[in-house]
Amino acid sequence: MIKSVKQIAKKILPQSVVDGLIELKKEKVKLGDLSKIELIRNKNVQYLSNPKLLETELLLELGLNNELLVEFPEELYGYCGKGLLHWQYPKQFSKYLAQISTFNIETYLEIGVRHGGTFVITVEYLEKFHHIKKAIGVDLGTCPTIIEYKKINHVVDFIQQDSQTKEFKNLINNSSTFDLVLIDGAHEENMCKNDFETVKGKANIAVFHDITSDACPGVGNVWNYVKNTYPDEYQFFEFTEQYDSVRKRTSNVYLGIGMAVKNDFLKRISQ
Numbered sequence: 001m002i003k004s005v006k007q008i009a010k011k012i013l014p015q016s017v018v019d020g021l022i023e024l025k026k027e028k029v030k031l032g033d034l035s036k037i038e039l040i041r042n043k044n045v046q047y048l049s050n051p052k053l054l055e056t057e058l059l060l061e062l063g064l065n066n067e068l069l070v071e072f073p074e075e076l077y078g079y080c081g082k083g084l085l086h087w088q089y090p091k092q093f094s095k096y097l098a099q100i101s102t103f104n105i106e107t108y109l110e111i112g113v114r115h116g117g118t119f120v121i122t123v124e125y126l127e128k129f130h131h132i133k134k135a136i137g138v139d140l141g142t143c144p145t146i147i148e149y150k151k152i153n154h155v156v157d158f159i160q161q162d163s164q165t166k167e168f169k170n171l172i173n174n175s176s177t178f179d180l181v182l183i184d185g186a187h188e189e190n191m192c193k194n195d196f197e198t199v200k201g202k203a204n205i206a207v208f209h210d211i212t213s214d215a216c217p218g219v220g221n222v223w224n225y226v227k228n229t230y231p232d233e234y235q236f237f238e239f240t241e242q243y244d245s246v247r248k249r250t251s252n253v254y255l256g257i258g259m260a261v262k263n264d265f266l267k268r269i270s271q
């Protein structure tokens with residue numbers, strides 16, 4: 001008998017996550033507070049290169065998502081549902097940002113932007129280190145934050161499209177290479193893998209969000225597949241640190257960033 005995704009989810013996920021995911025479907029995409037970008041613009045590169053300051057100050061002040069609060073530590077609830085609503089653990093995102101700041105990134109693509117928080121922060125952050133020439137956000141739904149942001153940052157674009165379609169594959173095939181691609185759209189294993197296959201030839205760096213999440217184990221499976229299939233093509237980095245309070249409360253692990261950097265890109269930027 002073929003089971004629906006809902007039935008499978010109910011069997012394998014903690015009830016609190018299933019409830020959260022159901023709520024998520026009802027939630028509307030919000031317009032983030034773009035005035036927060038000044039917090040990044042006002043910092044110098046020395047500050048921005050320090051993961052501890054990013055984790056404990058800047059990424060909190062920029063404002064976190066609050067749609068699946070069960071995944072977030074209670075001590076950060078005061079920052080959730082505010083600002084740019086980025087859907088990241090500051091413990092992980094801080095170290096990831098500090099790492100990508102060293103790669104001279106000029107072009108960025110994010111598949112699955114939700115409220116656009118991670119997208120805006122990544123673009124603004126990288127711009128402090130190296131000029132960004134093109135940044136595209138893609139989502140099934142609309143994204144008012146990026147649509148507004150586009151008015152003040154003309155290298156930015158937002159495309160409302162299903163990444164699983166032939167149209168999206170054609171768009172990627174016909175575009176030039178992206179230095180950095182964040183895959184954070186559909187979290188089912190086959191769809192996440194499909195996103196990777198779509199961008200693989202055009203991404204100098206492919207990043208997966210939720211590689212350690214008990215809420216979406218399919219992403220972790222894709223990450224392991226990439227590491228096992230292309231050990232000679234990429235250098236792999238993982239940012240998966242957890243919050244003790246979440247672990248104690250839920251016995252689960254969440255989010256997690258996996259980054260695969262092409263060896264030839266690393267060679268080129270180090271020359």
Ligand SMILES: C[S@@+](CC[C@H](N)C(=O)[O-])C[C@H]1O[C@@H](n2cnc3c(N)ncnc32)[C@H](O)[C@@H]1O
Pocket residue numbers: 085086087088110111112113114115116117118119138139140141161162163164184185186187
């Ligand atoms: C977890 S949220 C992204 C969070 C965002 N990257 C952040 O860090 O703030 C996942 C997003 O992926 C989008 N999505 C899901 N399936 C998709 C698909 N097939 N194509 C494009 N976007 C998709 C959803 O609409 C949702 O906004």
